[in-house]
Amino acid sequence: MRPSFSGSVEAVVIGGSAGSVELLLKVLPRLPADFQPAVLVCIHAAANTTQGLVELLAERTELPVSEAEDKQLIAPGHIHLAPGGYHLLVERDRSLSLSLDPPVLHARPSIDVLFESAADCYQNQLVSLLLTGASADGARGSLRVRQQGGRVLVQEPTSAAVATMPQALLALLQPDAILHPDEMAPLLTRLGSSLVHSVPP
Amino acid sequence: MTDPVIEGIELELLLQALQQRYGYDFRQYARASLLRRLRALAESSGKLRLSELIPLVLHEPAFLDQLINGISVSVTEPFRDPRTLRAIMDKAVPWLGSHPFLKIWIAGCSTGEEIYSLAILLEEAGLLARTQIYATDINTESMRKAKTGVYNLEAVKNAEDNYRLAGGRKQLSDYYVAQYRRAKFAARLFERVVVSQHNLATDAVFGAMQLILCRNVLIYFNRELQERAVDLFAESLVHRGYLALGLRESLRTLPTGLRFEEVDGASKLFRLR
Numbered sequence: 403m404r405p406s407f408s409g410s411v412e413a414v415v416i417g418g419s420a421g422s423v424e425l426l427l428k429v430l431p432r433l434p435a436d437f438q439p440a441v442l443v444c445i446h447a448a449a450n451t452t453q454g455l456v457e458l459l460a461e462r463t464e465l466p467v468s469e470a471e472d473k474q475l476i477a478p479g480h481i482h483l484a485p486g487g488y489h490l491l492v493e494r495d496r497s498l499s500l501s502l503d504p505p506v507l508h509a510r511p512s513i514d515v516l517f518e519s520a521a522d523c524y525q526n527q528l529v530s531l532l533l534t535g536a537s538a539d540g541a542r543g544s545l546r547v548r549q550q551g552g553r554v555l556v557q558e559p560t561s562a563a564v565a566t567m568p569q570a571l572l573a574l575l576q577p578d579a580i581l582h583p584d585e586m587a588p589l590l591t592r593l594g595s596s597l598v599h600s601v602p603p
Numbered sequence: 604m605t606d607p608v609i610e611g612i613e614l615e616l617l618l619q620a621l622q623q624r625y626g627y628d629f630r631q632y633a634r635a636s637l638l639r640r641l642r643a644l645a646e647s648s649g650k651l652r653l654s655e656l657i658p659l660v661l662h663e664p665a666f667l668d669q670l671i672n673g674i675s676v677s678v679t680e681p682f683r684d685p686r687t688l689r690a691i692m693d694k695a696v697p698w699l700g701s702h703p704f705l706k707i708w709i710a711g712c713s714t715g716e717e718i719y720s721l722a723i724l725l726e727e728a729g730l731l732a733r734t735q736i737y738a739t740d741i742n743t744e745s746m747r748k749a750k751t752g753v754y755n756l757e758a759v760k761n762a763e764d765n766y767r768l769a770g771g772r773k774q775l776s777d778y779y780v781a782q783y784r785r786a787k788f789a790a791r792l793f794e795r796v797v798v799s800q801h802n803l804a805t806d807a808v809f810g811a812m813q814l815i816l817c818r819n820v821l822i823y824f825n826r827e828l829q830e831r832a833v834d835l836f837a838e839s840l841v842h843r844g845y846l847a848l849g850l851r852e853s854l855r856t857l858p859t860g861l862r863f864e865e866v867d868g869a870s871k872l873f874r875l876r
Contacts, residue, residue, distance in 0.1 A: 472822045472851055488851060491635035500822050500851050501636040504678050519635040522607040550607065
């Protein structure tokens, strides 16, 4: 049985692979400066390549952006990016952990690892968004988000640079919404605002 | 799907059983990745819940190795994060070389790639013959592999660039023999090495070292255990000794970190004040 969605969203987790950097650069800058939830992002990236994306995002977004650091406290309205080469996990005390555990589905950082740990922590106060990509990473994690009562969003496959990732999710569960790129920031903004309980699933 | 709160109780009980039965204390490990590993171990043991591992911990001594090795598994490569090794060679070696005899502790030596990497660089610096390297880990399976010095040939070949970035002056292939798809490092590199089991969560100071390397271990600990480990390092170093951490590890948030000064911040090389 699905726990009911309580209203306030404490965090948004976003995952993607091939083609997702361009998309993030369009979506994240459209989040408002007073966006309340923390944003945790996992993009498949090799070691030492994430800092460039942080800089690109920092130029374009109103929200503070940084590479996630081990034991860092998760801040509301802050965009934390998983560093390339490390898994990013959410601890129950709302701090971040990094790990060098083996890659999952050939990926480190792994979207499943981020989504599953975030689902355990935030439960029904979590929203996940899975973007374009050429692997099945993120599908299992999205399922866990759903099982813990969070909301699952996915990119509409035909709008994806590579549809494998959203299709893998759709094969596993029916998400709360299937979104075109233009719809992502507005929905996240609505879900992130205090008016959230008036938005139907 | 287990409720996270209930699974949290199961995890506590399992870790407590392990601690009371064998003294292995994982209660201060970073929870999220520990939980992932234990779930995987339960799954591979055909168990649905973490609490089903408790009887195995209590009554099946043979399960202990499987458990410890399962939750402390690690993956590494020769000359990983070469900038830290380079910083050691450039900044610490002049001071290290001023000692007639050197003691170096690799805490968390894993499968041993770091031991050979460091031994090679020390040999090139003319220091290996008067160095004793103490390599420790809690994972007995990793330690066994470390002693063999045999690795996947492809992985070792791929380390050639990093060897040079770390300051290596020859060819990495000068140091190993390739056979089939394996590379075996020269036995002389291991002559000055002692491998032993040591647990940073429970064991004591490890005598007067000039240099300690503990890379990518602290990220698996919670803040309290990080504090304990860094304190242990401070107590295990001689005055002005060096400490090298992983590239994503930091002393900044730890009170005991104040005992160290930063030598090269980006390379995570520190020195006892």
